Amino acid sequence: GAGVSQSPSNKVTEKGKDVELRCDPISGHTALYWYRQSLGQGLEFLIYFQGNSAPDKSGLPSDRFSAERTGGSVSTLTIQRTQQEDSAVYLCASSLATGANVLTFGAGSRLTVL
């Protein structure tokens, strides 16, 4: 696609429920990133996929968080047993992973856990 697409754009869920957030990167981009941005805060790195390499999961805050990237394209971020502190905007970005590695971001998925 022309840009990075994320869905849903807004998600309201109850504490304890599982949620899935989807990211459709730019076609041909080999690197895909997930970040979390709480209200008024900066971007917190969560996970990074690069080609066929094992993902860098060093930023995932707990084992309730997981992500996968199927076929080197679409990625899904799953949060199990959501907590109120999980409320944030989840941003996905993709890049060519060459040279200067400019990231292109989606508009984000706003998650609210009641």
Added chain:
Amino acid sequence: SQKIEQNSEALNIQEGKTATLTCNYTNYSPAYLQWYRQDPGRGPVFLLLIRENEKEKRKERLKVTFDTTLKQSLFHITASQPADSATYLCALDMSGGGFKTIFGAGTRLFVKA
């Protein structure tokens, strides 16, 4: 581990003045450093990149400097306009040759007419 520090407080300036934003990092010098702009409700958008062997880079009213001795980058907006009001984020790669990218907390800029 590498950390990025940006002015946490908002920067308020008058239209027409030059805005200067600071980005400091703590450990190794990255292969390149990037600046992004983020408007409310949107994802960050890439503005400029400067490589470790470059001292200065310009694009229209934007200028970025990179001092590997000070471990600092400065981002300047000259002849600022109210439309420049946004949050500006500094980003860098986590290790030489890799593509894992981390971001600073960002600095909110308000340009008053």
